[in-house]
Amino acid sequence: xxxxxxxxxxxxxxxxxxNLPCNHSTISGNEYVYWYRxxxxxxxxxxxxxxxxxxxxxxxxxxxxEDRKSSTLILPHATxxxxxxxxxxxxxxxxxxxxxxxxxxxxxxxxVTL
Amino acid sequence: xxxxxxxxxxxxxxxxxxxxxxxxxxxxxNPNLYWYRQAAxxxxxxxxxxxxxGQISSExxxxxxxxxxxxxxxxxxxxxxLLSDSGFYLCAWSGRASNEKLFFGSGTQLSVL
Numbered sequence: 001x002x003x004x005x006x007x008x009x010x011x012x013x014x015x016x017x018x019n020l021p022c023n024h025s026t027i028s029g030n031e032y033v034y035w036y037r038x039x040x041x042x043x044x045x046x047x048x049x050x051x052x053x054x055x056x057x058x059x060x061x062x063x064x065x066e067d068r069k070s071s072t073l074i075l076p077h078a079t080x081x082x083x084x085x086x087x088x089x090x091x092x093x094x095x096x097x098x099x100x101x102x103x104x105x106x107x108x109x110x111x112v113t114l
Numbered sequence: 115x116x117x118x119x120x121x122x123x124x125x126x127x128x129x130x131x132x133x134x135x136x137x138x139x140x141x142x143x144n145p146n147l148y149w150y151r152q153a154a155x156x157x158x159x160x161x162x163x164x165x166x167x168g169q170i171s172s173e174x175x176x177x178x179x180x181x182x183x184x185x186x187x188x189x190x191x192x193x194x195x196l197l198s199d200s201g202f203y204l205c206a207w208s209g210r211a212s213n214e215k216l217f218f219g220s221g222t223q224l225s226v227l
Contacts, residue, residue, distance in 0.1 A: 041221070042220060043204050043220055043221050044158070045218070049215075087157075099146045100215070101173070105157045106156065106157045
């Protein structure tokens with residue numbers, strides 16, 4: 001699986017958009033980009049994933065560059081409850097009956113402030 | 115809806131004692147099951163995964179073992195705990211199709227003293 005690079009930490013003011021970058025320059029054509037977040041002392045929570053096209057759901061938007069070498073997770077209106085560690089993961093899609101083995105790095109610690 | 119239960123939430127064990135952590139999933143059948151460990155200040159490390167009853171794959175050599183005696187039950191065990199086994203243990207499940215999302219339990223904080 002391709003390696004990802006994320007900033008160690010970021011700050012964001014409450015109510016503003018939080019833009020979390022991720023570099024995955026060695027990504028291959030069949031690898032998906034996943035984002036999870038982990039609030040302190042809890043299990044990680046799935047946010048969003050995509051292959052080529054930009055994606056949006058009720059939690060966030062995922063912007064993937066045309067060459068797929070980087071992506072940005074956007075939280076449109078950050079709140080204090082969005083303070084967490086955010087993980088960017090790339091993973092090849094397995095076939096039916098295979099396991100979704102995801103490798104979590106150290107992620108970006110997002111601190112949302114008043 | 116699907117839920118995942120993991121217990122206990124915290125555990126303090128002496129070095130050399132046995133370990134058994136249990137995880138059960140409700141509301142789905144034939145899930146893929148996973149055990150992850152997170153050391154303090156570190157990322158999550160995949161320890162074991164299972165695609166069916168009795169089928170266990172180990173990702174890293176270690177002092178731990180896993181078993182899946184029933185479709186929705188996943189157990190993490192050790193015969194003799196080491197200090198280095200301390201950490202935050204997380205159970206997770208996913209569906210069977212490709213690119214399925216992982217759903218995590220609330221975790222067990224294990225301290226080996």
